[in-house]
Amino acid sequence: MTSLLRSAALLALALAAAAPAFPASFEVAISPSRFEVAGKAGARIGQSLTIHNLGNTATDVSVRTLDWSYSPEGQITYHDELVPGSCRPWVTLERRTLRVPQQGRSNFRFQIDIPPEAPRGECRLMLAVEGIEPAYQAQIQSGNASLSLPVSGRIALAVYVKVGGAEPKLEVNQVGVKSVNGKPTPVITVTNKGDAHGRLEGGLESTDAKGLRFDLTPESTPILPGQTRTLPLAPRGEANQKPPEITLPVRSKGQIDWELGSFKVDVEFK
Numbered sequence: 291m292t293s294l295l296r297s298a299a300l301l302a303l304a305l306a307a308a309a310p311a312f313p314a315s316f317e318v319a320i321s322p323s324r325f326e327v328a329g330k331a332g333a334r335i336g337q338s339l340t341i342h343n344l345g346n347t348a349t350d351v352s353v354r355t356l357d358w359s360y361s362p363e364g365q366i367t368y369h370d371e372l373v374p375g376s377c378r379p380w381v382t383l384e385r386r387t388l389r390v391p392q393q394g395r396s397n398f399r400f401q402i403d404i405p406p407e408a409p410r411g412e413c414r415l416m417l418a419v420e421g422i423e424p425a426y427q428a429q430i431q432s433g434n435a436s437l438s439l440p441v442s443g444r445i446a447l448a449v450y451v452k453v454g455g456a457e458p459k460l461e462v463n464q465v466g467v468k469s470v471n472g473k474p475t476p477v478i479t480v481t482n483k484g485d486a487h488g489r490l491e492g493g494l495e496s497t498d499a500k501g502l503r504f505d506l507t508p509e510s511t512p513i514l515p516g517q518t519r520t521l522p523l524a525p526r527g528e529a530n531q532k533p534p535e536i537t538l539p540v541r542s543k544g545q546i547d548w549e550l551g552s553f554k555v556d557v558e559f560k
Contacts, residue, residue: 316421316443317345318390325417328452332406338399339447341419343390349421352387353398356416356446362519364511368416368446377413377451380404387422402451410454412486412515416446448512450487458488460513460548467538467559468520474538476506476523476559478546480513487512490521494544494555499537506542523559 319342329335343349355378357369372378384399400417421443463479470477482488490508497503506523513519523542527533539560546553 316349318342318349318351318419318421318443318445319344320419320445320447322447324447325449326452327402327450328455329402329404330454331404331408333404335402335404335451336399337402337449338397339417339419340395340397341388341390342395343392345392347392349390349392350387351390352420352422353383353400354386354418354420355381355383356418358414358416358446358448360512360514362517364519368418376415378415380413380451381415381449402449404451404453408453410456410485412456413449413451413453414487414514415449417449418444418446420444452486456486457484458482458486458513458515458549459484460488460490460551462546462553463518465555465557465559468522470522476540476542477520478508478523478555479518479520481518482513482515485515487514488548488550489513490546490548492545492547492552493526494523494542494546496525496536496540496542498540502534502536504534504536505544506540508546 321340321342325337325339327335327337341351357371357373357376357378359367359369359373361367380402382401382403388396388398390396402413404413459482461481461483463481465476465478467474468477469475478490480490489510489512491510493505493507495503496506505526507526508523509521511519511521513521525533525536539558541558543556544554546555
C-alpha cells in the first residue's frame with residue numbers, strides 16, 4: 291500500500307478508547323496505510339514506515355503496539371494490555387519516540403520475529419503513532435507508554451502477518467437489501483472460512499428504477515477468519531463528486547473479487 295493517511299481522516303476511528311486530547315497540533319500522515327506480509331515459522335521480517343509532518347513545527351511522536359479486535363458489525367476496539375494469543379511480543383520497534391522535522395519526514399523501522407513453534411494462521415496487531423508532549427517523553431522512553439498518558443492524536447496502522455501459508459476463504463451467503471443508517475441499502479453477506487483475513491473488491495454494473503447507471507462497489511473493510519459480515523454495496527461517484535442517490539429497485543450484474551477468487555452476481559435489489 292502506498293497511500294498517505296492524514297490524521298484528520300483517521301482520528302474518528304483511531305481514537306476509540308483514547309485519553310483526553312492535549313491541545314497540541316498533530317498534523318501527521320503515515321505511509322503505507324497498512325502492512326500485509328507473509329512468512330514461515332522462524333522467519334524474521336523487517337519493515338519500515340514513513341511519518342510525514344505536515345505542520346510548520348517539529349512534532350514529537352511515540353510508536354508502540356496495540357492489540358485490537360474487530361466485530362462483525364465493523365466496530366474496532368483497541369487493547370493496551372496483551373490479549374490471549376497476542377503476537378505483539380514478536381515485534382521489536384526501532385525506538386519508542388522520535389522527532390519529525392517541520393514539513394519533513396522520518397523513517398521508522400520495526401522487525402517481526404515469528405517463533406519457530408508458531409502455528410499456521412494470521413498474526414494481527416496495530417502500530418500506534420501518537421503525538422506526545424515533551425514532558426511525557428521520559429516516561430514513554432522508560433517503557434511507561436500506557437493509555438493514561440495524554441496524547442494529542444493517534445494514527446493506528448494494522449499489521450497482518452500470514453504464517454505458514456495462511457489465506458482467506460470467502461463464501462457468499464446472500465445478497466439483498468438491508469437498512470443501513472436508516473436507509474434501504476444493497477448488501478452482500480460473506481463468510482470467511484479461511485485462516486487469514488480477506489477483503490472484497492470489484493464492482494457491479496447497475497441501473498436503478500429511474501434509469502440511472504452506476505457501479506455498486508463493496509465496502510473493503512476486513513473480514514476476519516471465522517467471521518460472517520454483511521457489507522454495504524455503495525454507488526461509486528465520479529472523481530471529486532458525491533456518489534449518486536439511487537432509487538430501488540436496482541438491477542446489478544458483474545463480479546465481486548477477493549484475493550483468491552471472485553463471485554459472479556446477477557440480481558435485482560428491491
